[in-house]
Amino acid sequence: MTVLIDTPLWPAHGTVWSHLVSDSSLAELHAFAALNGIPRRGxxxxxxxxxxxxxxxxxxxxxxxxxxxxxxxxxxxxxxxVSGRDRAARDVPPES
Incomplete structure (x- = not known):
């Protein structure tokens, strides 16, 4: 179980950004983020x-x-x- 961080290269909002991920579970990732003051909105x-x-x-x-x-x-x-297709699907409103 490992939390990984890539090089900050992604520009937005006047700075560059890294991605923080887990190679085993989202629970591990959320726990690490919370322990280190990374807001859930990130x-x-x-x-x-x-x-x-x-x-x-x-x-x-x-x-x-x-x-x-x-x-x-x-x-x-x-x-x-989460693939690009899955990301696109989240932006589609549910059918009525």
Missing amino acids: FDLDHYDVPAHRYDGLVAAGAHPVGNRELVLRLRASGLR
């Missing part, structure tokens, strides 16, 4: 978005730094990855 289906200024502290707290590609590969291998 969770996006299979990962937390975290700003660059939090990166070093999360690594010090035990998140394992990995490259962006490795993070996606390990998230897919865990079975926790």
